Amino acid sequence: MNQCVANFIDRVLGQVKYKKAHRIIQEELQNHIEELTETHISDGMSEDEAVKKAVRKMGDPIAIGKQLHNTHKPKTEWSIIILLGSIVLFGLYIMFQYSQITTHSFNFKRQIIFVVAGAFLTLILYFVDFVGFEKYSLPIYYSVCLLLLVITFFGSDTYGRAAIVLGGFSITPSFVAIPVLLISYSGLIRRWCDGTPRNLLKLVLSSLLPLILIFMEPSLMFSCILGAGFAIMVTYGVVSKSFKGNRKKTLFILYGGLISFILITLLYTYIYVPYRFKVLTMFANPWRDPQGSGWMNIMLHKIQSSSQFIGMSKEMMSSDTKELTLPCSETDCVFTFVVGQFGWLFGVVLLGLLGLIIIRLFMASNKVRNEYGKLLGVGICCVFSIQVIIHILSNLNLFPLTGISLPFISYGGQNYLLNMALIGMLLGIYRRKDISFKQEEKSIESLN
Template sequence: MESKRRFYFDYSLLFILIFLIFFGLVMLYSSSSYLSANKFGDSGHYLKLQIRNLLFGLVAMAFLTFVDYRIWKRWGTALYVLAMLLCLAVYIPGLGRASHGSARWLYLGPISFQPSEVAKVASIFFLAMFIEHAPHAMYSVRNIFKVIIVMFPLVGVVAYMNLSTAIILFGICACMIFVASPKYKPFGVLVISAIMVGAIFVSIAGYRMARIQTWLHPENASGDDVYQTLQGLYAIGSGGLFGKGLGQSMQKLGNVPESQNDFIFTIICEELGLFGAICTILLYALILWRMMVIANNAADLYGSLLVVGIMAHLAIQVILNIAVVTNSIPNTGITLPFISYGGTSVSILMAEMGVVLGVSRQIRLDNIR
């Protein structure tokens, strides 16, 4: 009699993720309690909203974990088209609202969200379907550029309203193609093309050029961006090796604007020091390592590509956020995954982790390597 098939589930990834989420809630409360108390009369205002967002994400993660991920293969094109329509809808008067000089939020009745976040996960599903349909086509430089051309409309629409998210989309696309293709030379042309396109989108929006000038010459700049950056650097520098202690940050008392969002890593550095910053980065590294194991052992190419795309999304967003708060690159408005306050972002990330766990459930134990 044939022995019962045994399947794998990555509990390590789940436990690390849960730990990171609880750590994020602690740091979110620490960084936002002063602002919440002054602005809303409730020190736990942002914490409660984040718990609500995480619960939405948890439901999505559980659903996607226990649903066979292969059923989404047939919906790849539909998700791409939906993401495109949602991104275009922000320009419709009454539906879209501007943030930092560009339209980013879509309001549908009582529901508000960022279509660009939906575009990230839609791109992953679409590219995984597209590449898996003809994997050997990725051996051709010409076909690689076909994929780029297919993705350009969505990336272009997103870039016009949110260049930082378009950079993440481009990075996801490049990583997935890189994994599927043995060709290396096209990526040099790809990087040069991306820089040229990025320069065009920077030039058509004055506030983007101003951010670059602020980054290059912070000593001569003025305004919210340079103030936030400098105060964030003060927070990082004052933390020392082991920090001032949890809840003891001084910069969060109005010096770092909206410290619960993009610049929460600076509060981690100030309160927990270099040690806390390294531990935070190691948590992300552990999650990426577990995702790499799942991608390497996935039951099929489609599942492997899904995990690679999600892994690229998480890694790029972490790198960009830390690079921004350390003033290594211009301010871009990228959140720190699972730690920064955010509705659409954290819910989408949780849903993506559900997809990864769903892929892990289909791995045969005797095939683990």
């Protein structure tokens, strides 16, 4: 490198405190100076004169460095952190009240442990540079699929699910695998989502393998949630500028195949597993079996319809046993517990907080300039928001009861840590949202 150019770049980098941005800034400055130098040489200047003029034309290195420092210094999305803290405190309050009503006082104590562990996990992931994982996407994908395969067939059976048992704790592999699969699949989309039929087939097949393994765990709903996340991520890849194929045709094939698969699955269930089909559709008319599979849906309806604006529903407690009438009040039906125990005002506030954090998550993801980071952010937002939507809809009898917890509100460690990890990952991606070659070029050109 020419000494004049090296001195200029060193003075620029001296103003940029974020060291990880130095390499990309150096490359872009060097490329920009080389382009100017070639232009001056074509005008008849000697190489030495052309370089010096190109450097002079770049402008004040101190001013450039200060602007690039402001562009690249790590950013924190404080609105997400504030909303997350509010929802976590809301959830702790709900668990505290639940522990006062029931004999399960240990639930609240354990939930505090989950919150502390989740906060540490979020903090750790906040400082991780996830964009650096893109080049390792395929090895990461193979590793997590192999892990799922081994645990599914050789892991311990815990409450009917394959799991890893460490000491007194059991870990369900899908909760660990989902964030890692989002990291790897984002890279596979970047690699293979180019419009060619062969690579499109690779994308589809590479999504099916982990979904089948998670389904075999068995974890049907998380397989469906992750599958929906994959579909939206691929859709984003197809509509992006880097896609070279026929967008409408590709999306038609993808969603046509997906809808066909869902319809065939429902038809198969209706014909060969009628009981399961009955359970899946019971939310539409639970009075068909009020003492059987429709009982839970009827209880949800009774509690919500008798709930007040503020205060407890008369259907919340049994008049005979003085206990909660609704099973799973702290997990699968926690939204109904909130409405029934505290009133619709609390329910609306909770919906507002969850809606706001979902909006802020998608907005933060959209601001990420690196395509891989943005794609990963979209996947994270989808997996998180789909859990919220399914839980709320199923509690409102608009969707089958699926056993999906409400993030940060329902009791449970693994689900809590999963969603804390997702938020931490997105905050980590947002922290480096401005590091991209295209943004660098714009920053430099704006000073010329």
